[in-house]
Amino acid sequence: MPGEAANGVIRFGIFDVDLRAGQLRRNGLKVRLQEQPFQVLSMLLERPGEVVTREDLHGRLWPADTFVDFDHGLNAAVKRLRDALGDSAENPRFVETLARRGYRFLAPVEFPSVETSPAQRPVAPNTAISSASKSRWRLVAAGLMIVLLALGFGLHVGMRASRALQPVLPKEIRLTANSPDAPVYFGAISPDGRYLAYIDPRGAFLREIATDESHALSLPEGFRVHHVSWYPDGSHLLAEAVAESEEHSGLWNIPLLGGAPRKLVTEGEAGSVSPDGKQLAFLRGDKFNHSEIWLTSTDGGEPRMAVNVPGFVIGPPAWSPDSQRFVYLKDVYWPGYGTEDVQIEMYELASSKTDLILNDYRLQYGLVWTRDNRILFSRAEEPPNQGESNVWSLKVDTRPGWRWGAPVRLTSGPDWKPVINMSADGKHAVFIRTNIAPAVFVADVDARTREIGKLQRLTMDERQSRPYEWTPDGKSVLYVSDREGTLHIFRQQIGAATPELVAGVQGSPNILRLNPERTEILYLTEAERKSAEAGNGAPSSQNSNVAGHSAANTQPEGEFQSRNLRLMRVPLDGGISQLVLEDSGINNFQCARLPSRECLYSKYTKDALVFYEFDAKSGAKKELLRTSEPEWQYFNWSLSPDGRTLALAKKMRASAEAEIRLVLTRGGRQRVLKVKEWGRLATIDWAADGKSFWASAVRHGETTALINIDLQGHAKSVLQETKPYVGWAIPSQDGKHLAIWEATGGSNAWMLEVPPAW
Template identity: 40%
Template structure:
C-alpha cells in the first residue's frame, strides 16, 4: 500500500462563505476558487458571476441580473461582449464547455444556470460533493447518418486537407460513462491509463503524477525523477507496477519502471515512447527515434536488448496495442502527404518467436481511413477500438468506435459507435476483462494572442484576442497596425477574418465553401492574397492562389499549382512575393507578382521529407529564411537564401531541439522562432549572427509562430492550449 497523503482532502470545516461543487470550492470570504485544495486563478468578474450562480443553483440567472451585480448603473461598458468574456474565462477555469456543460449552462435568450449539485449554498443543494463519489453519465442515444467530411489539417507551413468517407448509421452502444478527473483548463491531463485489474487510474497533469482508486476517488501522488513528466503509461498484468515514458526539457522520452508499492523509479530504456506491455508481462513494444525517423522496437522486460521491428523514414506512429494472445501487435501510423494531410492506418504485425526467426516483420493493413486518429486499442475480446474525427462543424471532436476482426485481420460486420461527446480523444486503455475502458479526452484550443514589444526587446505578457471555442490562426496585420488578419473554422469551414486588438469580436472578410488558408496582404496592403484548399477528395485538384481587394470586390486567380503550401509578400516599398509548392520529393519556391501573377521558379530543395521545412520571406524582400528543424533535428539550422544574388549562409541554432515556426521581425534584422513541444515550448528571437534570446515561455500552452505588426510594436501569436480529462466507459 502507498503510505502517502491523499490529494484534495479538506479539513472538513464548512461555513456559509464556502460553496462546494465537484472537486471545486469557492471561498467567498477569501475571494478564492480552489480545486482539490489548490488555488485556481480566476479574475474578479468571472468570480462574481460564479458566486451569483452558486447562490441560486439550478435556477436561471438572467444576463440583466449579472449586469447589475458586475457593473454599477452609471457604468458605461460593452456589456454583451464583457459578460461573454467573463463567462468564457469562468468556463476555462472550471474546464467546462458551452456545448456540453458540466457546471454552467447557457439558457438561450435568458441567461445562465448552474447545473451541478452544490453544497454550502442557500438550501444546501447536496450532490456529487468530492470526486470520490463518482456519478455515471448515460451515453447519449442518437440515431444519425455519420458522414466524416473535409477536415482542415493545419500544421505550420504544411496546410493539408483530409478528405471524406462515409459510415453507416449506428446507435451508440448502451454503456455508462463516468468522469474520473475534473481538471480545469490550464491543467489538462497529459496521459492516463487504467490498471489491468480495473481498480486504479494512473494519470499525469501539470501538477504531477498520481494514482487514483477509481471506486473511491482516493488519490495519491507518485514521485518521479526531478524535472520529468509522464507522456505515456502501460500497466503490468499484475497491476503492481507500470512502465512509464518520462520526458524532460529538451530531452527525448525514456522508459522507466514504477512500482505502485513505493520505491524509486528505475530506468529501463534510454529512448522510448508510445509503449505497450505484452499480456504476459514479459515484453514491451515501443516507439523510438526522432520524429519522421522513428521505428517500432521490441524489448524483453527481463533485460533482453531492444530489437528493431519495423518502420521507415517518414512514418508517424501513434498507439501500440497487443493482441489478446500476445502474438501480434497493432499500431496506428500515418504519413504526411503534400496534398491531403494525413490518412490514418491501423496495421498489425506478428511478433511471435516464429516470425522473429526470419529477422523481419511484415505488417498487414487492418484499417485505413481518412479521419482515423492515433488512439487505438485491441480489446481483450478481440474487437478493435479506434477513434474517428467528426464531420464539420464538429471537426475538432473525435469519438470511439469498435469493429470485429475476422481471421484475416480485417473488419467484419458494421462498426459500432461507443461514445458521442465533445472533445478529441488523446489515449485509450482498458482493464484486462475489457469491462472498463478509460480514455483521455480534451479540447485543443489554438487561438490568436497579442503581445506588445517593449523598446528593450522584452515581450509583455500576451493576451488572448480570439474568445471562441474553435481554431483561430494568425497570418498578417492590417497596414494601420491595429488589426490581426486570421483564419477561423468557427462556422465549420475556415474563413478569413480581421479583428482589432482592442475589440472582442472579429469582422468577416471572406467566406466560401472551400477552406480558405494563409491570408497575407500584398506589399502595398491593398490586396488580400489567400489559398483556396479543396473540400473533398480529388487527386488532380490544384490549389488556386487568389487575390481580392481588402476593401471588398471580386476575387481573381493569381496562380495555381499542386500543392501550394505557403505564400508571403514583402512590405512596401519592396514588391517581392513568394509561394512554395510541395511534392513527395521536393519543395519548390516561386516568385510572383501580386497583381499579374507570372510565377518564376527561384529555388528547389529536393528532399523526401520536404514537408518538414518551414520558411519566411523578409519584409524587405531580399531573403528567404528556411529551416528543416521542426521535427527536432540534433542541431537545427536556418538557411538564409538571398533573392538578390548574394551568397547563401546558415545559422546553426545550438542548444535547442528544433525549429517549429519561423517568421522574420518587421525590420528584417532578426527572426522569430518557436521550438518544438507538445506541452510547453519557447519563443526565440534570433539575430543574423545566430545569437538566440528566449523571449517567452508560455505556461501550460505552446506557441506555434509569431507575426509582427508592420511597425514592430506588437506580435500576433499562434498559441495552443487545451483542457483534458479522463472518462471511463463501462459496458
C-alpha cells in the first residue's frame, strides 16, 4: 500500500485513519476509538475487500499465551468499531460479517499522497501579468464553466437513471395491534387481499383490512386452531386444528359463510391449497429424522405420500403458480446433533424429482411462491443481531434448466419476521413481526402452601435470558444470556439493575449447573463438528447462500452431523476454565448437593437416550442406564437434590394424562406418577426439599401454567399465563425463591405492499 507506506493515512468516505498516530477522524474531527477496535480496523484496511479471518484477528489482538474469552472480546471490539463508524451489522456499509469465517471491509479505500509543506512549495516570480495572459485565463475560465455545466447536467441525468434502475422495495404496513398479552401466532391474507385470518391465544379471527374490523370465527367449543390457509375461492379456510375430544392435529375445512368445520384429513399438519384449487399438500411424520409431505384432493380424498424427506420440514409447502410444483424448507436435525444445513427444496409432481434451490443455515420459518415466480423466505441476521430476521426474495427463472437469481432483502429493522402467504394478485404478502424472547423473573415461595408471590422481572433487556441456578446464599441468579451479542454466563442479584459477567467462560455456553460442593459452575459449550458415522462426507453449511444450484437430494437418511460438546468448570466467582469431559450428543446434565456427589449427563445416540454418571472434577464416567422406548427423544429429566432419584417426563407430546417416571440411581423398582388433568409436562425440576416438582405444563385445552406436583401426583397450579410460554422454574437452595423464565414481548401481523415496479 504505497499511500500507507508514505504517510500512514488511509481514507474511506468521510473518514481518515492515521495508522501511525492511532487515530480515526470523521470530516477532520477525531473520533474516540479504543485500541482493540482500532487494531481490527487496521487489519481490515490492510486487506480491503478480502476476508480477514477470526483467527487472524485473534493472533493480532491477543498473543498466544493470553487467556481470554476470544469470541466475546472480538464481538465487542467489532461492535465498538461499528458504533464509531455509524455502521450496522444488519445493513453494513463498511464492515461485513461473514458467518463463521471473519469480516470484510466493503468501502473503497484511498491512499492520499504526501502533501508538501508551504516552505517546500515553489514561489511564483513577481512579474506583471500581461494582457495576453489575462485573455488566456478568461478563455480557460469560460471553458471550465462550460465543462462544469455539462458535468452537472450529466450527473443529474445519471442520478435520475440510477434511481430508476434501483429496485423499489415493498412498503411495510401493520395489520394488527395486539398487546403482548395476546400475541398473534399466525396470519394469512385472503386471495383477494381484503381479509386477514389470524390466530392468537383467544382463538381464530377474521379481520377486514380496509376497515380494521375483526370478529371471532364461529367454531365449536374446544376446537383449537394452530394454522390456517385460504382456498382459492376465498370462502373457505383450510385449518390445522384439534377438536376437543382428540389429541392429534388434523386438517379441516372451515366455511366462512356459515356451517360447521368439516374434517378432511386425520393426523395432518401445516396444509396448503394449490392455486388451481384441486390439491392439498400437508405434513405427516412424528420423527425428528424424517418428515412426509402428502397430497390429497381438496375434499380429503385419495391421500398419497409425495415426498419422504430425510430431515425436518419447517412450515407448510408453498405451491408454484401453475400448481405443478411446491417448495419446502428442510432442516436436517437430530436430537443432540447440530443443524448443519437448512435448505429450500423444490418438488416436481410430474417427475417426482427434488431439486435444491437455496442452502443457508440462517433460513427461518415460512415460504411463499408468488405469481411472478419469486420465492419469499425469512433469514436470520448474524450476531450481534441474531435475535432478528428479515424477509428476502429470490427470483425464479422457469425456462428449461431452472435458474435462480440472487437473494434480495425486502424488510429491515429489528424482530423476527416469518413470512406467511400472499394474495392471489401478488400485490400483498403477510408476515409476522415478533420480538417474543425469554426473560428471567423471580418470585418468593411459601414453603407450607407452595404458593408463589408476585413475579419480579430480573432481566430488563430484550435479549434471550434463561436461568439455571442460584448462588448458594440464595441472593443471586445464574443465567445464560445473549445480551452482549453471543451467549455468556451472568450473575445478577435480586433487585439489582444490571448483572455481572462471570469471567473466564469459554465459547458460547448453553447450559450451566453447580457442582455438588456449590463452588464451581459447570457448563456446556460446543467444541467442534465431527461426523456421526465414519466416512460421512456430508457438506458443511459454510457455503451458505448457494442459489442456482440444482441437484437431487443425495443425503442418505440417518446420517447427521454430531455436536461434540465440552463440559467445562470455572470457579463460581470467575477464573480459569478447565475441561471436565468431552462427548457428542450431550443434551442435559445435573449434579446433586452434598453430601451426595452424584452427577449425571444424558446424550442422544442413533436409537437411544443414554445416561452416564460422571465425576465433576476428573470427568471419569460410566454408563448408568439407557432407554429406547417409543418417543424416547421427548424425555426431559431432573436429578433429585440427594442424588437418589431420576425423574423423567415426556415433553412436546400430549397424552391423556401426563406421567413422571421415577428411577432410582442405585437400582430398584421404577415408579410412575400420573398427573391428572394435565396432558403435557414441557419442563420438570425437583423442588429444593426433594418432596415435589416444579413443572411447566399444558392442561387439556392448551392452558399453559407453572404447576407444583407432589410425590403422589397431585398438581397445583401456581402461575397461569396467556403468554406463549412459561419455561422452567429453578428453586434456590433454601427453597425460598424461584427463578422462572417466561416469554415476553409482542407479536403482530404485518403486510408487504408490493409496488408495480417491483
